[in-house]
Amino acid sequence: MSTATSARQQAPVGQVRAGIARRAVVTTVVLSLLLAAVVTTAVATGAYPLSPDRLILTLLGQGEAREAFVLFRLRLPSIVLGLLVGAAFGIAGALFQTLLRNPLASPDIIGISGGASVASAFGILILGVSGAILSLLSFAGAIVVAAAIALLSARGGISGYRFVLIGVGFAFVAQAAIGYLTTRGDVREASQALVWIVGGLGGAEWEDNLVVALALAALFTLTAVVAPRLRMLQLGDDTAASLGIRVERTRLTILVVAVALTAVATAYAGPVAFVAFVSAPIARRIVGGGRLSLIPSALVGAIVVLVADLVGGNLLPGAAVPAGIVTGIIGAPYLLWLLATADRGRQTP
Amino acid sequence: MATAGAKATEPGAVTDAAPAPRADGRRRRIRAWGLAASVVLLVVAVVLSLALGTRAIPLPDVLAALFTTAPGDPLQVIVRDLRVPRTLIGIAVGLALGLAGTLMQGVTRNPLADPGILGVNAGASLLVVIAIAVFGVTAPLGFIWFAFAGAAAAAALVYGIGALGRDGATPVKLAIAGTAITAAATSVVTLLLITDIETLSAYRFWQVGSLAGRGVDILTVLWPFIAVGALLALLLTRDLNLLAFGDDVARGLGHNAALTRALAGVSVVLLCGTATAIAGPIVFVGLVIPHIARAITGPDYRWIFAFSLVLGPVLVLLADVLGRLVVAPSELEVGLVVAAVGAPVMIALVRRVRLGSL
Numbered sequence: 001m002s003t004a005t006s007a008r009q010q011a012p013v014g015q016v017r018a019g020i021a022r023r024a025v026v027t028t029v030v031l032s033l034l035l036a037a038v039v040t041t042a043v044a045t046g047a048y049p050l051s052p053d054r055l056i057l058t059l060l061g062q063g064e065a066r067e068a069f070v071l072f073r074l075r076l077p078s079i080v081l082g083l084l085v086g087a088a089f090g091i092a093g094a095l096f097q098t099l100l101r102n103p104l105a106s107p108d109i110i111g112i113s114g115g116a117s118v119a120s121a122f123g124i125l126i127l128g129v130s131g132a133i134l135s136l137l138s139f140a141g142a143i144v145v146a147a148a149i150a151l152l153s154a155r156g157g158i159s160g161y162r163f164v165l166i167g168v169g170f171a172f173v174a175q176a177a178i179g180y181l182t183t184r185g186d187v188r189e190a191s192q193a194l195v196w197i198v199g200g201l202g203g204a205e206w207e208d209n210l211v212v213a214l215a216l217a218a219l220f221t222l223t224a225v226v227a228p229r230l231r232m233l234q235l236g237d238d239t240a241a242s243l244g245i246r247v248e249r250t251r252l253t254i255l256v257v258a259v260a261l262t263a264v265a266t267a268y269a270g271p272v273a274f275v276a277f278v279s280a281p282i283a284r285r286i287v288g289g290g291r292l293s294l295i296p297s298a299l300v301g302a303i304v305v306l307v308a309d310l311v312g313g314n315l316l317p318g319a320a321v322p323a324g325i326v327t328g329i330i331g332a333p334y335l336l337w338l339l340a341t342a343d344r345g346r347q348t349p
Numbered sequence: 350m351a352t353a354g355a356k357a358t359e360p361g362a363v364t365d366a367a368p369a370p371r372a373d374g375r376r377r378r379i380r381a382w383g384l385a386a387s388v389v390l391l392v393v394a395v396v397l398s399l400a401l402g403t404r405a406i407p408l409p410d411v412l413a414a415l416f417t418t419a420p421g422d423p424l425q426v427i428v429r430d431l432r433v434p435r436t437l438i439g440i441a442v443g444l445a446l447g448l449a450g451t452l453m454q455g456v457t458r459n460p461l462a463d464p465g466i467l468g469v470n471a472g473a474s475l476l477v478v479i480a481i482a483v484f485g486v487t488a489p490l491g492f493i494w495f496a497f498a499g500a501a502a503a504a505a506l507v508y509g510i511g512a513l514g515r516d517g518a519t520p521v522k523l524a525i526a527g528t529a530i531t532a533a534a535t536s537v538v539t540l541l542l543i544t545d546i547e548t549l550s551a552y553r554f555w556q557v558g559s560l561a562g563r564g565v566d567i568l569t570v571l572w573p574f575i576a577v578g579a580l581l582a583l584l585l586t587r588d589l590n591l592l593a594f595g596d597d598v599a600r601g602l603g604h605n606a607a608l609t610r611a612l613a614g615v616s617v618v619l620l621c622g623t624a625t626a627i628a629g630p631i632v633f634v635g636l637v638i639p640h641i642a643r644a645i646t647g648p649d650y651r652w653i654f655a656f657s658l659v660l661g662p663v664l665v666l667l668a669d670v671l672g673r674l675v676v677a678p679s680e681l682e683v684g685l686v687v688a689a690v691g692a693p694v695m696i697a698l699v700r701r702v703r704l705g706s707l
Binding site for chain 2: 152333
């Protein structure tokens with residue numbers, strides 16, 4: 001960081017800009033390579049390890065039936081789901097935090113994930129549903145809570161702090177409601193509901209992944225369209241308005257995209273704790289320059305989810321720990337470390 | 350807000366909560382009558398808590414049970430053995446949480462400070478789960494020391510990490526540290542719960558927050574902690590008024606801000622730890638009560654504490670009574686009712702008041 005600062009003092013503006021752009025490209029490439037390494041590890045390791053040659057043969061369709069089953073029915077669906085939802089959470093977190101100008105504004109903290117959790121706990125414990133209906137319920141829960149927060153906090157425009165504070169209120173209520181739901185009904189079902197509420201990649205299916213992929217493809221495209229306007233909003237509302245941006249409408253659009261990203265990902269993987277919260281700050285830390293870094297955020301999100309799933313699979317003998325628990329346990333100390341080492345004057349994570 | 354004057358001084362913006370040198374006459378009248386009304390409300394809440402439930406008991410019988418003894422009378426048994434302990438516990442828990450919330454908001458100058466947000470509840474929950482899973486504790490009386498230790502550890506950790514760095518314990522850093530500790534503790538709790546079904550079946554009834562099924566014996570063990578915590582809190586009111594000017598001004602007036610924070614921390618841990626040990630993690634009381642008190646009294650912490658002391662028990666008792674009535678003959682736990690009642694209050698506050706930036 002210090003070398004970058006001194007370079008910035010000496011070099012002309014054009015060179016500095018080129019330097020930042022170069023750094024963004026390098027970061028993206030490095031993160032992509034890292035992600036590829038994580039994916040390879042996830043494909044090859046597990047209760048039934050696949051050596052590199054067997055892996056390639058199986059991928060080419062020449063492996064044994066058992067190897068093909070492990071690879072195509074068990075591992076790849078989870079990995080693909082992890083890539084998709086990790087990227088979605090990473091981008092959603094970056095959008096929320098930038099739009100509301102608040103590091104606390106991530107879907108897990110402002111109750112949007114909580115809404116999904118309550119809906120799915122209700123679905124599992126009271127209605128006894130599963131599969132696609134459960135995903136639909138979870139999706140609806142996230143959307144309803146987000147709409148409620150937006151309506152309640154809208155008073156002459158969406159204010160960051162009001163949005164976050166009302167969201168925290170909803171998160172509390174969600175927590176209480178989940179606590180209540182787990183005291184009703186059979187303890188075994190309550191345990192299942194907890195696993196679902198935590199979120200993870202277990203039980204992923206190709207059919208679900210197709211739905212997630214289609215929905216997220218549309219949302220990622222939309223994100224790419226609105227991202228330049230979000231960058232202008234970062235300059236301040238007045239500046240953005242003078243650049244020809246319709247501030248309130250742009251805000252609302254970005255908010256809807258971010259909520260939809262969260263809701264889709266949560267519907268199929270559960271609210272994997274902390275991924276949306278930490279991905280964007282990590283990406284910003286790596287890229288530097290205080291830029292909105294959506295692609296690095298998505299890459300970091302995917303890496304975090306897949307690594308958490310890998311770690312969770314090997315944490316306890318006999319039982320796979322859901323990725324959401326691992327992200328909570330790893331993510332929190334990382335956040336605390338960021339907090340403890342943040343320089344004065346620099347943006348808090 | 351209560352008055353036009355209160356609006357101008359932004360009672361929600363804790364940062365500028367400097368006490369006016371002399372309250373105007375109207376403000377003084379509001380304070381006096383408000384406090385009297387709050388005490389009346391508390392008496393009403395206590396009576397309701399003694400009289401209402403799955404079986405409503407007429408007032409004369411309640412009084413008879415309190416002041417005479419007729420052995421074997423089932424109504425008297427209900428009042429003396431169930432409702433009186435429950436009411437006393439409700440008063441203790443409400444008082445502790447209301448004071449702790451006020452103290453936390455004053456010391457951190459953070460309108461969002463609450464045992465839930467600053468990670469104290471999560472710390473207590475984590476150690477209670479460990480008590481169940483590792484040490485096989487199942488009785489609420491056995492949870493106490495674990496809940497206590499967890500609350501203290503979490504508070505110390507959140508404050509310690511939040512205070513790192515040159516700019517000290519800013520509200521944003523405290524809130525983020527609290528969130529992080531909560532997330533980590535919750536993850537470990539969930540891990541223990543989903544791998545051990547017996548722990549889940551013992552823990553799930555503690556974690557909703559309830560006043561039922563606790564005997565007076567818990568209070569006889571724990572009341573000294575609440576008493577010491579409350580006394581300490583009340584001794585700190587003047588210091589909180591000074592702190593409200595900001596650390597620099599307080600220091601300029603010869604005030605030791607670090608000492609105030611440390612004593613306040615001890616008080617908060619005593620109050621929250623005890624309340625959580627008795628009733629389980631209850632959110633919103635610590636958040637909402639100081640805001641209501643501040644809306645009535647304005648920014649002087651001496652009055653805010655007086656109101657919190659009375660209104661905390663009122664909120665908890667009324668929520669408990671409501672929980673007994675809405676789904677009778679079954680009942681909703683007080684933690685759930687407080688959340689359901691507290692959330693709209695919090696949202697209304699956030700919408701009406703321009704909160705000081707976090």
